[in-house]
Amino acid sequence: MLATVRVPAPAKADHVIVGALQRDRDPIGERTLYVNREPAGTVTVTAVTRLRGNRSRLDLAEPLTTDVATETELGRGLLSRRRLHDLRHASASIQLQEGIDLALVALVSKRLGHSSPAITGALYAHLLRPAGQHAAVAVANAVPRSVRVATPT
Incomplete structure (x- = not known):
C-alpha cells in the first residue's frame, strides 16, 4: 500500500489528500484504488505536495470518475485481503484454541x-475458557465417587 485517503474526494476532483506516504516508494505513476481491500479503479499520480502534518496532496493526470471516500487505499499490485495483524491474531487463536497449556501462554505472548x-490472557480469554472447562471436567472425573444403588421399596 502506498497511502490511505484522509479527506473524501468528489468525482471530477483532480487530486486526493492522503495520510503518510511510504518513504521508500515513489508515489508518481499509476496506482490502484482499493475499497475494503478490493480494487475499485485506477488513477495516475503526476505530482506530490507535502502538506502540514503527515498529509500529502496527490495531483492526478485525469479527474476522478467516482467519489473517493476516506480509508480508500492507493497501492500498486493486488493487496492481500488479510492484514498482517489478522494473521498474527489467527496464529494466537489457533495455538490457544488447540489447547496450549496455560503455562505456555507465556510462549504465545x-x-x-x-x-x-x-x-x-486478557485478549484471548474467550479461547482459554474451553481449556478451563476441560481441566474442570478432568479434575471432576479424577475424584472417586461412591455408587449408590437404589433400594427396592
Whole structure:
C-alpha cells in the first residue's frame, strides 16, 4: 500500500489528500484504488505536495470518475485481503484454541511481542475458557465417587 485517503474526494476532483506516504516508494505513476481491500479503479499520480502534518496532496493526470471516500487505499499490485495483524491474531487463536497449556501462554505472548502473558490472557480469554472447562471436567472425573444403588421399596 502506498497511502490511505484522509479527506473524501468528489468525482471530477483532480487530486486526493492522503495520510503518510511510504518513504521508500515513489508515489508518481499509476496506482490502484482499493475499497475494503478490493480494487475499485485506477488513477495516475503526476505530482506530490507535502502538506502540514503527515498529509500529502496527490495531483492526478485525469479527474476522478467516482467519489473517493476516506480509508480508500492507493497501492500498486493486488493487496492481500488479510492484514498482517489478522494473521498474527489467527496464529494466537489457533495455538490457544488447540489447547496450549496455560503455562505456555507465556510462549504465545513472547511470539506476539506482548509485554506480559497477562495481556495475551486478557485478549484471548474467550479461547482459554474451553481449556478451563476441560481441566474442570478432568479434575471432576479424577475424584472417586461412591455408587449408590437404589433400594427396592
